[in-house]
Amino acid sequence: MIVAAVNAKPSIVLGLATGGTPTATYANIVEDFRAGKVQFKDVTSFNLDEYIGLSGTHPQSFRYFMQSELFDHIDIDPNNTFVPEGGASDPASHAIQYEAQIAAAGGIDLQLLGIGHNGHIAFNEPGSLPSTRTRVVELTPSTIEKNARFFASVDEVPKTAITMGIGTILEAKQILLLATGKGKAEAVRRSLQEAASEEVPASWLEQHPDVTFVLDEDAASELSL
Numbered sequence: 001m002i003v004a005a006v007n008a009k010p011s012i013v014l015g016l017a018t019g020g021t022p023t024a025t026y027a028n029i030v031e032d033f034r035a036g037k038v039q040f041k042d043v044t045s046f047n048l049d050e051y052i053g054l055s056g057t058h059p060q061s062f063r064y065f066m067q068s069e070l071f072d073h074i075d076i077d078p079n080n081t082f083v084p085e086g087g088a089s090d091p092a093s094h095a096i097q098y099e100a101q102i103a104a105a106g107g108i109d110l111q112l113l114g115i116g117h118n119g120h121i122a123f124n125e126p127g128s129l130p131s132t133r134t135r136v137v138e139l140t141p142s143t144i145e146k147n148a149r150f151f152a153s154v155d156e157v158p159k160t161a162i163t164m165g166i167g168t169i170l171e172a173k174q175i176l177l178l179a180t181g182k183g184k185a186e187a188v189r190r191s192l193q194e195a196a197s198e199e200v201p202a203s204w205l206e207q208h209p210d211v212t213f214v215l216d217e218d219a220a221s222e223l224s225l
């Protein structure tokens with residue numbers, strides 16, 4: 001879907017995600033680029049989120065992840081890749097500026113998402129409303145614990161982040177959410193089969209007219225429909 005979308009609109013604005021889930025997606029994109037099936041020279045990208053306190057050279061920062069998983073291997077113009085700056089001196093005003101940069105680029109055409117075990121999208125934890133915009137947030141203890149696997153210890157996981165809001169995400173023209181594994185089954189079921197509420201932030205996606213969930217059998221295993 002992503003490669004087809006870029007080929008249909010070479011100047012597309014992509015919204016990109018980090019985490020364990022999209023690594024195979026990015027590997028496939030790199031493979032298609034190397035095979036000459038797609039180019040990214042006119043693409044602009046905006047990432048969903050970043051830990052506050054980690055600069056882009058920190059190996060656990062989302063900027064570093066994007067460079068090593070995707071950007072360093074394709075022909076995207078580095079000036080057109082946007083990831084919130086975890087090292088910004090004033091994260092709150094940087095978040096407002098990030099929102100303005102998305103608007104100046106014409107908005108996001110296709111937004112890639114993962115989903116947290118507690119139903120979070122980007123770092124919009126339970127309690128996040130559909131009106132939320134790019135902002136500074138505190139991470140829940142369960143998210144900190146889940147993401148500790150990428151760090152030497154749980155104490156090293158930042159406690160705050162800059163994240164696009166639910167409202168920012170819902171403004172993307174098209175949304176593609178990926179989920180794999182049994183650990184995501186409950187969040188997927190609640191997102192798709194319960195009324196939208198702030199308890200499960202991904203359930204707000206029900207309000208969007210063009211969302212695709214791509215699930216493996218384990219992530220889909222609690223769906224009854």
Ligand SMILES: O=P(O)(O)OC[C@H]1O[C@](O)(CO)[C@@H](O)[C@@H]1O
Pocket residue numbers: 017018019020021022049113114115116117121122123143147
């Ligand atoms: O793909 P993972 O590592 O399970 O993470 C799921 C979600 O959690 C986050 O990593 C944030 O905790 C998101 O960026 C991601 O979409």
